[in-house]
Amino acid sequence: MKKISLLAVLFSFFITACGDSDGGANASTNAGTAALDEVYASEDDLPGCTEKYDGAIAFVKEGSTAFRCEDGRWENKGEYYANNDAIKNCTAKREGEVAYIVDEDKSLVCEDGKWVNSSNVSSSSSWSEVKGSSSSIASSSSWPPEGGIGYSSAQAPSSSSVAQSSSSVASSSSAKSSSSSVKSSSSITSSSSSGIVLPCKTESEDNCxxxxxxxxxxxxxxxxxxxxxxxxxxxxxxxxxxxxxxxxxxxxxxxxxxxxxxxxxxxxxxxxxxxxxxxxxxxxxxxxxxxxxxxxxxxxxxxxxxxxxxxxxxxxxxxxxxxxxxxxxxxxxxxxxxxxxxxxxxxxxxxxxxxxxxxxxxxxxxxxxxxxxxxxxxxxxxxxxxxxxxxxxxxxxxxxxxxxxxxx
Incomplete structure (x- = not known):
């Protein structure tokens, strides 16, 4: 796993933010309440989101992104900033972007020219969706976003890079063998006359x-x-x-x-x-x-x-x-x-x-x-x-x- 100093990344980020054409005030190197000691070079380098990291925040240098380990998933919390003073201006091209404030442990979203609390923003947006210059945030995400085992453009625990196996399996077009047809053990239908699918299990009987x-x-x-x-x-x-x-x-x-x-x-x-x-x-x-x-x-x-x-x-x-x-x-x-x-x-x-x-x-x-x-x-x-x-x-x-x- 490629790890680098969090302070070093925040320092380099400070230099970048100051040169941003949209402005941006001085950035602090305060690492806030970061729960992991290192910054990871990319999403692929994040550790698995296991119980020992539950609630932890991890920082990824690539894209300056923060992730939180929640319920077995690395959730994208947005581009990280040391504090409110360091955040870039909320311009039209950043509409919909999410920013994570390190020293306050919160995420903000750019809406109508203002950074507002993102309590109503899904943390499961994929990295590509969050970074899109004008797209709204989607409700699906990755675990870690576009790079780490995670769920979808959507979600799942992240990992270090995984070696790919080159062994092959049979082509899907080939019929390896056949299977017997399904034998129905019941003539009871699972749908009503209106076409609505009805439960086939109740407390008293099983009509599946x-x-x-x-x-x-x-x-x-x-x-x-x-x-x-x-x-x-x-x-x-x-x-x-x-x-x-x-x-x-x-x-x-x-x-x-x-x-x-x-x-x-x-x-x-x-x-x-x-x-x-x-x-x-x-x-x-x-x-x-x-x-x-x-x-x-x-x-x-x-x-x-x-x-x-x-x-x-x-x-x-x-x-x-x-x-x-x-x-x-x-x-x-x-x-x-x-x-x-x-x-x-x-x-x-x-x-x-x-x-x-x-x-x-x-x-x-x-x-x-x-x-x-x-x-x-x-x-x-x-x-x-x-x-x-x-x-x-x-x-x-x-x-x-x-x-x-x-x-x-």
């Missing part, structure tokens, strides 16, 4: 349309469930392929949670074609990827269809969004974070793999989509133990996330 998927490649069987017009695996995939792992390298966790896959492995591509830094030409239509024949890796749009089916709409990440609670399993989540599993999806908190280490078992479910965000990142579904939100973020392709397959 379950089935069985048998993967002929290895003989494993998976429970499936129909939700609205979609048929999903009701368990995480546990097919052993290159660039996939058991959480903690423990085989028992593969049996419990399924395997964790890089995005390239999930879509059935080689790391040097679909991994970090490579735009993967997946074409149009369903992407079978690592899924059995007749099934595919769900797209971002198909995940959104699921959220609408269980929650009525794609809502903002507020208390009105309860999709996560309805999708999470009724056991296995930390600190009373279990869900109601209202639709039989039974999402498990499998955590993720980053740079040969494993994080957040019992805390997070991160499940890949087939939709690429850019050459470095791809979208995934995120479920978190501490709230009911179901969120779609993008994150680095080299991270190991879970896979759920969707029937063609």
């Amino acid at each position: 349309e379950y089935g069985i998927l048998k993967d002929s490649r290895d003989g494993r069987e998976y429970k499936t469930v129909k939700i609205g017009d979609q048929v999903w695996m009701a368990e995480n995939l546990n097919f052993d392929t290159d660039n996939s792992w058991c959480y903690g390298d423990a085989p028992a966790n593969c049996a419990k949670y399924g395997r964790l896959y890089t995005w390239a492995a999930a879509v059935g591509g080689a790391e040097d074609e679909c991994g970090g830094g490579h735009e993967c030409d997946l074409g149009t239509g369903d992407v079978q990827g690592v899924c059995p024949k007749g099934w595919h890796l769900p797209s971002k749009a198909e995940w959104e269809t699921l959220i609408v089916a269980v929650d009525g709409s794609i809502t903002e990440y507020t208390s009105s969004n309860t999709a996560s609670s309805k999708l999470k399993s009724v056991t296995g989540w930390s600190d009373s974070g279990n869900g109601t599993d209202t639709f039989g999806f039974s999402a498990l908190p499998a955590g993720y793999r980053l740079s040969d280490e494993y994080y957040y078992e019992g805390i997070l479910a991160c499940i890949w989509s087939s939709t690429e965000a850019n050459s470095k990142r791809a979208y995934y579904m995120d479920l978190y133990y501490a709230n009911g939100y179901a969120k779609l973020y993008d994150d680095y392709k080299f991270i190991g996330f879970s896979v759920r397959c969707l029937k063609d």
Whole structure:
């Protein structure tokens, strides 16, 4: 990890701010209440946002950006300034930008020519969105922004740079083998005559349309469930392929949670074609990827269809969004974070793999989509133990996330 003195960075920043054409008063070298001792050269060099860093502020020289470790994610707090006197003028070209004031531990946003408290500004904006000269701040972010494992242009804990594997998996266009068709164990529909998807689980009965998927490649069987017009695996995939792992390298966790896959492995591509830094030409239509024949890796749009089916709409990440609670399993989540599993999806908190280490078992479910965000990142579904939100973020392709397959 590349680290440099915080005082040195603030000093160099002072020189830059004084030369800014929009003005800007003298900057102090007061490091305020910074919780980490060093400044990191880039977002890629941030450590994992683990419990020991919870609440910590980290500074990144590249872009002069501040990040706070919150709930397992490095959240972008904006361009950092030593104090209020050091901040640049809020001009039209900075409209929507966020600034972090070190000695007051707060973020401000530039609105209508004034810097105002950003209590209503999402800290999950991606770095590129925050730095955009005139764009408004988006509600999705990265963990760390555009560089660090994090969630999306969106979110996830950051890391030091990760070596990319060059081993390949089978092409998504090739049919490795076939799987048995899904057998419905119930004729009960999950939708009402009005087309609204109804819960299939209540306290008194379970009317979910379950089935069985048998993967002929290895003989494993998976429970499936129909939700609205979609048929999903009701368990995480546990097919052993290159660039996939058991959480903690423990085989028992593969049996419990399924395997964790890089995005390239999930879509059935080689790391040097679909991994970090490579735009993967997946074409149009369903992407079978690592899924059995007749099934595919769900797209971002198909995940959104699921959220609408269980929650009525794609809502903002507020208390009105309860999709996560309805999708999470009724056991296995930390600190009373279990869900109601209202639709039989039974999402498990499998955590993720980053740079040969494993994080957040019992805390997070991160499940890949087939939709690429850019050459470095791809979208995934995120479920978190501490709230009911179901969120779609993008994150680095080299991270190991879970896979759920969707029937063609």
